[in-house]
Amino acid sequence: MESPKHSLIPSFLYSSSSSPRSLLLDQVLNSNSNAAFASSNLEKSPSPSPAKTATMVSRKNFLIASPTEPGKGIEMYSPAFYAACTFGGILSCGLTHMTVTPLDLVKCNMQEQGVKGFFRGWVPTLLGYSAQGACKFGFYEFFKKYYSDLAGPEYTAKYKTLIYLAGSASAEVIADIALCPFEAVKVRVQTQPGFARGMSDGFPKFVKSEGYGGLYKGLGPLWGRQIPYTMMKFASFETIVEMIYKYAIPNPKHECSKGLQLGVSFAGGYVAGVFCAIVSHPADNLVSFLNNAKGATVGDAVKKIGLLGLFTRGLPLRIVMIGTLTGAQWGLYDAFKVFVGLPTTGGVAPAPAIVAAEAKA
Helix, strand or coil: CCCCCCCCCCHHHCCCCCCHHHHHHHHHHHHHHHHHHHHHHHHHCCCCCHHHHHHHHHHHHCCCCCCCCCCCCCCCCCHHHHHHHHHHHHHHHHHHHHHCHHHHHHHHHCCCCCCHHHHCCHHHHHHHHHHHHHHHHHHHHHHHHHHHHHHCHHHHHHCHHHHHHHHHHHHHHHHHHHHHHHHHHHHHHHHCCCCCCCHHHHHHHHHHHHCHHHHHCCHHHHHHHHHHHHHHHHHHHHHHHHHHHHHHCCCCHHHCCHHHHHHHHHHHHHHHHHHHHHHHHHHHHHHHHHHHCCCCCHHHHHHHHCHHHHHHCCHHHHHHHHHHHHHHHHHHHHHHHHHCCCCCCCCCCCHHHHHHHHHHC
16 A cells, blocks of 8 residues: 555656556556455445444545546546646646747747747747646645645535635645746747747856846746736636536536537636736736846836736737637646546536535435
8 A cells, every 4th residue: 555645746657667658557557456455445344334434425525526437447636636637737738838839929029030930939838837737737636625625515615716716826836936947048038039049058048147046036926927827717717617517508517528528628718718818917027027137127117018018018919829728728638637537627516515405405
C-alpha cells in the first residue's frame, strides 16, 4: 500500500522508461490492485452499521461528481486522479497558449511583423503555460475537494460558488510562481525585436541584464491579472455548464454522449473566457508594460497608457483570443479526463444536495 504522504504528482508522469500509454495503464492497474486489496480486507472485517456507512460516505466522498467509466479504474480524488488532472492541465494550457502565439504577439506589439515573426517566443510560451496549467488544474481539483471537506456537506452545497472561487484562487497563486520567469522572457522576446530569438538565448540575456530577481518583477501584476482571470474562469465555467445541462439539454448529463459533453465543455469555456478577458485586461496591460520597460513602475504604466487605456487598449483582440483559448482549454482538459476514464467537469450538483433531499423525503 502507498504511503498517505505519497506525492500528488506521481513519478510516472515524468518517467522515461515507458510510453505514456503504458505508464497510464500501469497506474490504472495499480489503482485496481489497491482497490481489490482494500475490498478483500473489508470483506474480512465486521460489516459497519448502515448509519456508520452513511456517515463515512458523507464525510469522504460527498463531492464525487459521477462514477468512473466502466473498465477504467481511476478513483475520484485519489493521487492518480490529481495526477491525471495535472497532466490534463499541461496539455490544456501549454498547447493552447502556444497555438495562439500569433494572436498574443499581435496583442503585445499591436502590429504585424510578418509570418516568421508570428511564432516568436513560442518556446517560453509552451514551457511557461505548461507549468502553469499543471499547477492551475491539478491544484484546483485538490483545493476544491480540500475546501469542500473543511466546509462540510451542507455548506458546500449551499456555497459551492465560493468553493470554486477559493479553490481556483489558491491554485493560481502557485501556478503563477511557475509561470512568471517564462512570461518575463516571452514578453521581452516578443516586444523587443532583436533582443533574442527565443528561450535559449533570451533567458541568459534577461538574467544578465535584470538578474534572477528581474524574472519575478512582474509577479505582483501577474497575480493581479491571473487570479481574477482564473477565479472567473473556473467559477463561471462550472456555473455555465450546470445551467446548460439544466436548461438547454433535456437529458441528464450521464445520459449524454461524450461528444456532446465535450461540446458543452467547449461552449461553457468560450463564454467563460469572454468574462475572463474583461476582468483581467487592465493587469494584462500592466504586465506587458513592466516586462518591456526596464525599471518601470505601475505609476509609469498608468501615466504612459492612461487609466482608460489600461481597460480598453487591445481588449477586442484579447476577447477573441481568450474566448477561443479558454474554450479550447476546457475541451482539451475534459477530453483527456474522458480518455483516462474520468467524468467531464461540472454539470452535476454536489452530492450533499442530493443527500439532503433524500433525508427530507
